[in-house]
Amino acid sequence: MTATPLAGAADAVLEASVAGSFTRIGYAVRSRLLPEFGPGTRQPLAGRTVLITGATSGIGLAAATRLAAGGASVHFLARGRDRAERARAQIAAATRSAARPGTISYGLADLDDLAEVRAFAAEFAAGADRLDVLIHNAGAIHPDHRRSARGDELTVAGQLIAPFLLTHLLIGLLGRSAPSRVITVSSGGMYTQPLDLAGLDPDPASYRGVTMYARVKRAQVTLSAEWARRTAGRGIGFHAMHPGWVRTPGITAALPAFSRLAGPLLRTPDQGADTIVWLAGADPAGLGSGQFWHDRRPRPVYRTPGARPGDPGAPARLWDWVAERAGLDPATAADGPAGPLS
Numbered sequence: 001m002t003a004t005p006l007a008g009a010a011d012a013v014l015e016a017s018v019a020g021s022f023t024r025i026g027y028a029v030r031s032r033l034l035p036e037f038g039p040g041t042r043q044p045l046a047g048r049t050v051l052i053t054g055a056t057s058g059i060g061l062a063a064a065t066r067l068a069a070g071g072a073s074v075h076f077l078a079r080g081r082d083r084a085e086r087a088r089a090q091i092a093a094a095t096r097s098a099a100r101p102g103t104i105s106y107g108l109a110d111l112d113d114l115a116e117v118r119a120f121a122a123e124f125a126a127g128a129d130r131l132d133v134l135i136h137n138a139g140a141i142h143p144d145h146r147r148s149a150r151g152d153e154l155t156v157a158g159q160l161i162a163p164f165l166l167t168h169l170l171i172g173l174l175g176r177s178a179p180s181r182v183i184t185v186s187s188g189g190m191y192t193q194p195l196d197l198a199g200l201d202p203d204p205a206s207y208r209g210v211t212m213y214a215r216v217k218r219a220q221v222t223l224s225a226e227w228a229r230r231t232a233g234r235g236i237g238f239h240a241m242h243p244g245w246v247r248t249p250g251i252t253a254a255l256p257a258f259s260r261l262a263g264p265l266l267r268t269p270d271q272g273a274d275t276i277v278w279l280a281g282a283d284p285a286g287l288g289s290g291q292f293w294h295d296r297r298p299r300p301v302y303r304t305p306g307a308r309p310g311d312p313g314a315p316a317r318l319w320d321w322v323a324e325r326a327g328l329d330p331a332t333a334a335d336g337p338a339g340p341l342s
């Protein structure tokens with residue numbers, strides 16, 4: 001897809017400016033100028049099955065609503081029944097006037113608990129005959145150092161190990177539904193951090209929630225590319241993306257000063273969800289696999305030389321580290337479970 005020279009230049013200037021790109025200014029300019037935002041860049045979602053985590057709030061709620069409005073059957077993972085019921089009712093109400101609204105359902109699991117993730121995947125797989133799109137969206141900044149029951153720092157447990165396990169458990173279903181895709185919602189914050197394996201097991205005394213979050217978001221993008229490499233040829237696309245700076249309950253709670261300062265420049269949840277929804281429906285031939293997206297375009301994974309890994313073996317070591325913590329054999333994790341899910 002080729003942009004006019006003016007549109008390409010505007011996009012490049014925004015991308016270089018960071019603030020211009022991440023705020024609603026970036027979305028407003030790109031959505032008017034770039035051909036990726038034009039008609040005909042998406043395939044119909046009707047008949048597709050989408051599984052998304054974190055649809056009770058913010059970007060995930062907006063994405064689930066748009067996907068259901070487009071006709072997809074949306075199943076979401078939530079950790080509390082009340083919030084799940086409220087989200088389901090909200091999505092149903094918002095999509096009522098859509099031409100062909102898809103079905104909306106949910107299952108319960110806390111991503112900080114791997115046993116709950118396994119039970120959720122088993123329940124979903126028992127009732128689903130296909131999975132076209134898996135979206136790892138749930139996330140949070142944890143201001144204090146906490147550990148999961150397994151002993152992993154909580155950002156790592158819920159946003160790195162749990163999505164890895166969920167992908168592993170459902171990779172067979174994704175393969176049988178090919179062309180299918182796995183979308184990971186990372187963050188532009190990852191640009192500030194290199195891939196740092198030791199930093200994923202941080203010293204509680206020097207723990208900083210924002211740094212930990214950025215490290216995990218960097219690791220998510222690295223793992224998405226590793227999944228792409230290790231499953232090449234199976235018809236499953238892996239796409240990481242960042243939504244920009246978005247006004248959501250999560251960002252307001254975690255970064256109140258930043259939210260106040262950025263104020264009206266923050267994107268709406270709908271704008272933050274736009275590239276997720278687009279990736280879910282775009283022609284897979286144009287997406288490749290293993291790339292990092294923002295505003296419907298592949299973006300560089302590094303902005304500063306200091307964040308580049310000096311060691312080309314680091315992504316593979318990250319894979320092994322995460323697989324082992326998910327209770328999996330790193331050598332076979334990309335193949336999916338050997339037996340039925342239980």
Ligand SMILES: NC(=O)c1ccc[n+]([C@@H]2O[C@H](COP(=O)([O-])OP(=O)(O)OC[C@H]3O[C@@H](n4cnc5c(N)ncnc54)[C@H](OP(=O)(O)O)[C@@H]3O)[C@@H](O)[C@H]2O)c1
Pocket residue numbers: 053054055056057058059060077078079080083109110111112137138139140158185186187188189242243244245246247248249250251
């Ligand atoms: N907002 C931004 O500016 C921004 C920027 C970059 C990246 N992101 C990323 O975008 C994604 C969505 O964030 P958001 O801003 O929309 O935040 P949000 O409004 O706080 O929504 C987060 C969602 O994740 C769920 N969640 C969190 N921890 C979970 C766990 N352990 N188990 C199950 N569900 C869990 C929450 O469930 P509950 O309702 O139960 O809390 C909620 O549905 C995150 O991955 C975030 O890192 C956001």
